[in-house]
Amino acid sequence: MDRRQTESAIAGIVRLLGTSLKNRGLYPASHPLVRTPIEKCRAEIEPLFADRPELALTVTDGTLVLEGVPIFHLTSSLELFLTRLGSIGVPAVIFERGLTTEDIERFVLFLHETKESGLNVRAVKDRLCQAGVRHIRVTSTEEGKDFSIAREIYGNAINVVVQALKDVRGGRIPDGASCDHTVREMNGMISRNRDAMLALTLIKNFDEYTYTHSVNVSILSLAVGDSLGISEQHRVNVGVAGLLHDVGKTQLALDLIRKPGNLSVAEYEEIKKHPEEGYAILGKMTNIQDETRRMVREHHMRFDRAGYPRPEPDMKLNPHSQVIAVADCYDALTSMRTYQKARTPQDAIEIMRKLAGKSIDPDLVLLLERSLGAYPIGTMLRLSTMEVGIVTSVSGEGKGQPGMAILYDRAGNPLTAPETVNLAEADPATGKPRRVVLGTVNPLLLPPISLETVLGHAPA
Numbered sequence: 001m002d003r004r005q006t007e008s009a010i011a012g013i014v015r016l017l018g019t020s021l022k023n024r025g026l027y028p029a030s031h032p033l034v035r036t037p038i039e040k041c042r043a044e045i046e047p048l049f050a051d052r053p054e055l056a057l058t059v060t061d062g063t064l065v066l067e068g069v070p071i072f073h074l075t076s077s078l079e080l081f082l083t084r085l086g087s088i089g090v091p092a093v094i095f096e097r098g099l100t101t102e103d104i105e106r107f108v109l110f111l112h113e114t115k116e117s118g119l120n121v122r123a124v125k126d127r128l129c130q131a132g133v134r135h136i137r138v139t140s141t142e143e144g145k146d147f148s149i150a151r152e153i154y155g156n157a158i159n160v161v162v163q164a165l166k167d168v169r170g171g172r173i174p175d176g177a178s179c180d181h182t183v184r185e186m187n188g189m190i191s192r193n194r195d196a197m198l199a200l201t202l203i204k205n206f207d208e209y210t211y212t213h214s215v216n217v218s219i220l221s222l223a224v225g226d227s228l229g230i231s232e233q234h235r236v237n238v239g240v241a242g243l244l245h246d247v248g249k250t251q252l253a254l255d256l257i258r259k260p261g262n263l264s265v266a267e268y269e270e271i272k273k274h275p276e277e278g279y280a281i282l283g284k285m286t287n288i289q290d291e292t293r294r295m296v297r298e299h300h301m302r303f304d305r306a307g308y309p310r311p312e313p314d315m316k317l318n319p320h321s322q323v324i325a326v327a328d329c330y331d332a333l334t335s336m337r338t339y340q341k342a343r344t345p346q347d348a349i350e351i352m353r354k355l356a357g358k359s360i361d362p363d364l365v366l367l368l369e370r371s372l373g374a375y376p377i378g379t380m381l382r383l384s385t386m387e388v389g390i391v392t393s394v395s396g397e398g399k400g401q402p403g404m405a406i407l408y409d410r411a412g413n414p415l416t417a418p419e420t421v422n423l424a425e426a427d428p429a430t431g432k433p434r435r436v437v438l439g440t441v442n443p444l445l446l447p448p449i450s451l452e453t454v455l456g457h458a459p460a
């Protein structure tokens with residue numbers, strides 16, 4: 001589907017929603033004039049989910065915008081739809097993959113029946129939940145926007161790394177300007193919405209490890225740099241170093257990088273050359289700061305200076321090289337490789353606590369731990385409802401309640417699509433929290449589910 005076809009499909013879908021809503025005011029729910037547009041809407045929306053997990057419909061400056069496509073030609077039914085969203089107080093609606101005709105039907109009924117105006121997002125969420133709407137959620141415009149912007153920024157960063165490594169492998173020297181630009185974008189997003197950016201580091205694409213690992217280390221380094229309170233220029237330097245920390249591996253044979261199991265002494269000696277190789281490559285690139293180069297060279301020197309290349313006794317290590325080392329360690333531990341299963345975020349932190357003071361800086365481990373929260377993004381939790389979900393956001397630097405996506409129902413069956421919940425949400429009947437955390441769950445004990453389904457995104 002090209003852009004034009006997508007635009008007209010999207011406009012058609014919203015018109016169908018409007019038509020159904022308009023007719024709902026005149027006919028009963030079962031009437032074909034109400035029912036048919038809903039069925040058509042579902043059939044037409046389905047192909048759009050082929051390459052995206054959700055569709056965001058927002059009202060911006062009085063204009064309906066679906067997936068960034070403004071719908072300008074308002075029919076009377078569209079206008080009614082827009083007016084209802086606006087008067088109830090719905091800033092953004094997200095249609096999720098797995099959407100059913102019942103979801104749309106219940107949502108249209110909600111728009112039709114709700115007489116109050118100016119409801120807050122939480123109240124709308126509760127109503128939709130009570131009405132049994134499963135795959136349509138409302139969100140504040142900012143929240144919805146941030147996640148889609150973060151996904152776009154992540155995708156751009158992957159493309160930058162792919163291009164840079166391709167250049168180096170092809171004997172060309174990449175320009176550091178695109179790395180600098182993409183890191184500044186990630187840095188800006190982290191200052192605005194750290195959770196949105198951190199959640200993406202969980203997408204561990206096994207085949208694309210080299211690229212996702214580079215971007216993830218950059219994001220995690222930026223987050224730690226942010227917590228350290230270092231200046232923006234230093235943060236960018238750290239972020240670029242994170243992005244390019246393993247660029248020297250392009251000089252190694254591919255089967256050596258991917259080799260499962262133990263390496264021979266000679267093979268390990270080869271691997272140990274990558275920080276120096278990276279330092280040399282960065283030295284030829286334009287728009288690369290000296291500090292960045294040094295961090296790439298020093299990322300395996302270890303906190304106790306017992307790593308490689310072995311630092312001279314009087315050599316002063318860059319204070320931020322350990323930021324890269326800590327981010328590198330966390331991302332490697334939580335990733336699945338040919339030779340290891342992915343650790344849970346909590347297990348990874350546990351292992352890192354043991355390495356603190358030896359290979360990595362204890363203060364930075366503590367800082368990372370704090371910035372990931374009590375339940376780091378990616379932790380599987382069992383709730384008082386016996387549902388199992390994954391943490392997708394950490395509010396307020398680890399304080400407050402995490403945002404979660406429920407993946408398994410109370411019987412342990414995987415849901416067809418994750419259900420986003422907020423643990424701060426209260427049960428309107430009792431006023432008490434609807435869900436309480438019982439404890440963490442080992443994801444290996446659950447039926448398999450892909451993380452891409454969870455976060456609804458596969459990096460480009």
Ligand SMILES: [Fe+2]
Nearest residue numbers: 245246299300
């Ligand atoms: Fe490395």
Ligand SMILES: [Fe+2]
Nearest residue numbers: 213245246328
């Ligand atoms: Fe690495």
